[in-house]
Amino acid sequence: MMKTPDGKFMGSVKVGSKGQIVIPKEVRDMFNIETGETLILLADINQGIAIQKFATYETFAKEIFLR
Template identity: 65%
Template sequence: MMKQTKGKFAGTVRVGERGQIVIPKGVRDLFDIHPGDTLLVLADVKQGIAITKDDVLFRQFDEILSKEEPT
């Protein structure tokens, strides 16, 4: 495991036979992820894979949509 900086995490995970990965405890703690939570997986061939809690993305969409239109 790499040296951790507060609010950040870097590490590796191994893909199991059934395509599953284990999210490291440090990441689960950092993002308050619990069994039963729904995560959103985003993938782009050029940019890679990102995983986020679904509510984080929905909050960002709400912020974008709630901004007032310029007059």
């Protein structure tokens, strides 16, 4: 992994035969991602892939759909 400024990370991951990737420990620690936590994957053909904690969107979705 490459040495980067605090709060930043650059590295590489490999996609396994089942389409899985491993989120590096440094990134899991940076974002407090715990074992078993649900994440949401957002993809845009032009902008790429983003991964966020599901809890971030759960609150947002409840506000929209439970009104």
